[in-house]
Amino acid sequence: MAIKDYLNWKVIVGVFILLIVFSVGAIEYTSTPQFCNSCHVMDEAYQTWENTTHKDVNCLKCHADSGIIGKVKVKIAGTRQLYQVVTNNVPEEIVAHVPDKRCIKCHKDIGQVSKVENIKIPHDSHMEKDLECVTCHEDVVHAESLKASKPSMDTCAKCHDVTDINNCAQCHSTD
Known part of the structure; x- marks a missing residue:
């Protein structure tokens, strides 16, 4: 195996590992109340949450099912909400069902x-x-x-x- 091939293999593995670490970090950060509040349409929800007895409870505890399937579903919904914000098509009232x-x-x-x-x-x-x-x-x-x-x-x-x-x-x- 040539040194060039060996280095290419290491670079590919390194990039893949960095991509995984970045993705996990991004998923965790986008699951925080602070991230939810980064969107102005969530200001009221964030402010009212912050003043209640649930202020130490992460948004996803109530707004997502537990487990990997629940996290995938909420991330897909979040992508749809991001699209609404980017296209300036945000509903006047944001409603979330909590079972x-x-x-x-x-x-x-x-x-x-x-x-x-x-x-x-x-x-x-x-x-x-x-x-x-x-x-x-x-x-x-x-x-x-x-x-x-x-x-x-x-x-x-x-x-x-x-x-x-x-x-x-x-x-x-x-x-």
Whole structure:
């Protein structure tokens, strides 16, 4: 084998290794909240996320399925979003669906009755009715304030009769 052939082989292997390292680094960097915020259309989502109890949770924990397939899907979607930005064809409202299974990965005790201040929340009965977590908690992560991290009475009133004072004890406890 000639030295020239040997050097060409080393160069090709070196370039291939650098390409892999660069690709892994790029994939990891483009999976960070800071990268998401580099696009001006994500300013509001980033700012509202940054002010909530989820501020230490990476965007992809909620916005992508886990595993390599989930990462590939989110990168394909990201490419489509990049195309929309480059072609100045960004939707007026950006909507992302977060399925319950992503919430439950972290909130494993969700099937129990929660008690927040003096309010009892029977998550299990809500789940039995196939209500998604975001039905009540749509503003948990991208809320204007930390107050929105808990559902308001208006949220409950969408499904429950909150005008009948005799029903108050169903949710509000006195102990």
